Amino acid sequence: MILCIDCGNSRIKWGLRTAAGWRVQGALAHGEVGQLAALTVDWPEIQKTLLANVAGPLLAARVAAVVAAAWPGRPLLTAASQPAAAGVRNGYRSPERLGVDRWCALLGAWAKVGGACLVVMAGTATTVDSLRADGLFPGGLILPGLDLMRKSLARDTAGLPLAQGLYVAQPTCTDDAIVSGCLEAQAGAIERAWRRLGDPAAPCLLSGGAAAAIAPALTIPWQGVDNLVLEGLATLAGEMRE
Numbered sequence: 001m002i003l004c005i006d007c008g009n010s011r012i013k014w015g016l017r018t019a020a021g022w023r024v025q026g027a028l029a030h031g032e033v034g035q036l037a038a039l040t041v042d043w044p045e046i047q048k049t050l051l052a053n054v055a056g057p058l059l060a061a062r063v064a065a066v067v068a069a070a071w072p073g074r075p076l077l078t079a080a081s082q083p084a085a086a087g088v089r090n091g092y093r094s095p096e097r098l099g100v101d102r103w104c105a106l107l108g109a110w111a112k113v114g115g116a117c118l119v120v121m122a123g124t125a126t127t128v129d130s131l132r133a134d135g136l137f138p139g140g141l142i143l144p145g146l147d148l149m150r151k152s153l154a155r156d157t158a159g160l161p162l163a164q165g166l167y168v169a170q171p172t173c174t175d176d177a178i179v180s181g182c183l184e185a186q187a188g189a190i191e192r193a194w195r196r197l198g199d200p201a202a203p204c205l206l207s208g209g210a211a212a213a214i215a216p217a218l219t220i221p222w223q224g225v226d227n228l229v230l231e232g233l234a235t236l237a238g239e240m241r242e
Contacts (some may be wrong), residue, residue, distance in 0.1 A: 001016055001017065001018050001023070001040035001042065001045050001047060001229045001233070002016070002017050002047060002048055002049065002050060002237050003015075003016055003017075003036075003038070003039070003043075003046045003050070003067075004016075004017060004049075004050050004052075004233040004234055005050070005051045005052070005053075005063060006011045006047060006052050006058065006101065006229040006230055006233065006235050007027075007030075007044070007052065007053040007054065007055040007059050007063060008054060008055060008101060008123060008124070008229075009054060009055060009123065009124040009125070009211075010028050010123060010124050010209070011028065011029060011030070011049060011093075012027065012029070012030060012032075012033060012036075012055075012059075012063075012190055013025070013027045013227055013229070013230060014026055014027070014028070014036065014230075014232075015219070015227060015230045016031070016043055016046070016228075017230075017234045017237070020192060021141075022230075022234075023043075025226075025227060025230065029146075030055065031060055032063050033037045033059065033063055033066055034062075034066055035068065036063070036070065037065070037066050037070040039070070040070045040071065040082050040214065041242070042212070043136075044087040046071055046074065047049060047074060047075055048075045048076070048077060048186065048237075049067050049074070049075070049076045049077070049237070050077050050078075050079060050086065050142065050234075050236065050237060051063060051064075051076060051079065051233075052076070052078075052079045052100045052101055052104045052232070052233055053078065053100070054078050054100060055102045060078070063076075064076055066093060069190050073239070075081070076092050078104070079100050079104060079232075079233060079236055080096065080100055081095055081096055081097070081098040081099070081100050081102075082095060082096070082103070083102040085151050086107050086110065086235045086236060087114075087135050087238060088107055088110045088131070088135050088136075089111050089135055089136045089137065090137055091136055091137050091138045092101065092137070092139070093122060093138060095180030099127070100118075101121065101126050101127075101130055101229050102119075102140065102232055103175055103232070104123070104228070104236070105119050105121055105127075105129070105228040105229050105230035105231075105232055106119055106131055106137050106230075106232065107234035107235045107236060108225075108227075108228040108229065108230070108231025108233075108234075108235060109131055109205050109225075109228060109231075109232075110131060110135060110235075111231060111232070111234075111235045112205070112225065112231065113126065113203065113205070113240070115132075115202070116131060116132055116133040116197055116199045116201075116202035116207065117131050117202050117203050117205055118130060118190070118194045118197060118202060118203070118204040119131060119140075119205050119207075119228065120190055120206045120207065120208075120211075120214075121207055121208045121228065121229075122131060122145065122146065122186070122206065122207070122208035122210035122211045122213075122214050123145055123208040123209055123210065124145050124147070124148065125142055125143065125145050125148070125157040126141075126143050126144070126145050126189070126208075126210070126214075127140060127141065127142050127148070128140055128141040128142075128143070128189055128190055128193045129141075130193060130196065130197055133199065133202075134199070140193070141189055141193060143185075143186070143189055145210055146182055146183065146186055146210040146213055146214065147210070149182040149185065149186075150162060150163050150178060150179070150182055153178055155209055156171070160174065160178065161174065161178075163175040163176075163177075163178035163179050165177070165178060165179040165180070166174045166202045167179055167180050167211040167213075167216065167217060168180055169216055183213065183214060183217045184217060186210075186214050186217065187214060187218050187219075190204060190214070190218060190220070191218065191219065191220050194220050203221055203222065203223050204218070204220055204221065204222040204223070205222070205223055205228065206218075206222045206223065206224055206225065207225045207226060207227070207228045211224055212224075
């Protein structure tokens, strides 16, 4: 059994994986990282831990300390973006500079689809990454996430609120106009990237905390997929070495 941990900008997601699949998954706030140690009660047989971290070295060190105390002598392996792994080739100009969360999400998507798809992670930031039918990642987009868009308008403009409106095609109040505009911007970036794939059968895999809000604005085929980064870490488990 392996423990996969995804330290994102806002939360820590984790999952326990066996050869038969996921046993359990969960999420914690950054300040709750010590709660990972409670897994020893029900799952003392964890053999190794895989970590994908984009939340900075301090949180990575805290995770390492918790894992070392809870499962002494068992390895903690930290994922990093590579030129190629698990059937996916990294087309980034400097492959090692691709965010490891995006890399793991691409690996998780390839493991699920095995073909062309668009990989959208809608969290603090929204990332929109293309994956071709031959396994090449040719590049992708990063834009402010849905909440960041709303907050930037409230923070950096005079008189605009932190909108709590609804998505409508023709907004007739400011709150609806802001929420609808932010959603249209997210959906537009996603749909333009999907069309560049040139494959009408390619699904858009949509994951992350804002996925449910963005999905109704899309006019392309999409699939909701939970925890793609964890899926990618599980895919890497057989390739990562101590």
